[in-house]
Amino acid sequence: MTLIDGKSVAKAVKQEIAAQVEAMVAAGKRRPHLAGVLVGHDGGSESYMANKVKSCAECGFKSSLLRFEDTVSEEELLATVNKLNNDPDVDGFIVQLPLPKHIDEQKVIEAIDYRKDVDGFHPINVGRMMIGLPCFRSATPQGILMLLEHYQIETRGKHCVVLGRSNIVGKPVASMLVQKANPGNCTVTICHSATKNMAEITRQADILIAAIGSPEFVKADMVKDGAVVIDVGTTRLPASDTKSGWRLHGDVDFEQVAPKCSYITPVPGGVGPMTIVSLMQNTLLAAQGKIY
């Protein structure tokens, strides 16, 4: 069993990005600039955003963070999005989700210029991804593909079973892996809350991607011997023995499942670090004008 070390892959990719940035700067170009909009003080959002800012520094990017209290109006937020759309110094930007309930998230996502939508959530990027056209690909699914590629895991003709049909992981990763591409060319099955005989299906998976947000959901009897298991779960549960008072749990019962796998991602340190790296890569592509 090989433990997929997302942390070290992420580090290596960030170093490659940083080298490209230095070459750009040496050639007289300005540094890529990622802006982030953060509303409120949710613990998860705060820590994701802090990680993004830190990653920008590691990649040699300029970053800026625009903070709002959770009383911000939708109008004010949309005005900020519009300002960032029109700021020629900003290559890409993200609005950290979730947003407070009085703000229409979808409206905010669609207000972002798709050419700066480095999160890949805008319908144009989602549609182009599905069609198989160049686009900003959603960060977590793209991070999973980068891991498969890095570990030279064959995907062509493999049966990939995706647990979960969220718009940010399940649907896009299924859509990416079914494309005639490498990584890709998988036979793909999507399972979700309405699926019957879940274990019967997951046991057929050569590659199993768990993204349902249900801690330790995947047990040993749901996994085929030699499978590749990618755990996208990141549920915070209270813990008495950690400094923070909580611990991150994946969707896979790691202790049970790991011995059966050819490859498995840990939580934390698997998919998580790759999500941010994909975002960095999208920002670099935006600055280089390589997508649009």
Place this chain on the structure above:
Amino acid sequence: MTLIDGKSVAKAVKQEIAAQVEAMVAAGKRRPHLAGVLVGHDGGSESYMANKVKSCAECGFKSSLLRFEDTVSEEELLATVNKLNNDPDVDGFIVQLPLPKHIDEQKVIEAIDYRKDVDGFHPINVGRMMIGLPCFRSATPQGILMLLEHYQIETRGKHCVVLGRSNIVGKPVASMLVQKANPGNCTVTICHSATKNMAEITRQADILIAAIGSPEFVKADMVKDGAVVIDVGTTRLPASDTKSGWRLHGDVDFEQVAPKCSYITPVPGGVGPMTIVSLMQNTLLAAQGKIY
């Protein structure tokens, strides 16, 4: 075994649409107007377009057909698209595919205002469909869902296997059936040219949708007893005993497979007529301003 009669369902839906149109006209509104752009003289394209014009008449729509020789330049075609985008009398329009090789199809598709894209091929409509937002849904997949609905075929929790990953059928029908909706909520598997053990997978299908364009590909041993089989294939093969000199072949070996099915679509007369009806329904929705 029940034969799914797409022709009669299509007729019934067109009558419903026509009734809605007459009510609109009685209320002082103008008739929905669908425009079509046809390049060249391909036999299939000519006959599809003629059918669309005929269906418009049956639904009480205004229709107009813009014809070009296959020597038309991309520039001229894009100018036509732009004119239709800006014509307030046109509710929706289609550009019949395929286009001659010197014209970039994707560029033409993306030039269409997504609010008039009743074929549902524009990335914005594809993306919104995948996300689960209101949009113009691609006509053939939507026609399949209408058939499932008409025959009250339960889809929730069923395993739907889709053969084919084209942008106009395989990918969108998979995307629609996985949504938390009715019809929908299926466990969905997509198979394609790189799939191994195809028969092993298709035999698990409660609903099997064949859209690979390979005549009589699906044989009896690939189908579970009691399955619902939807045949999207429309390959024209030469025939000595027909007036036209050709005959339409589906992707399913109907004679072998039909006896095992609970429901099956014939070719012709199954999915085909529903594709045009979906287009009519999208045009009505466009005229009513119900999507955008």
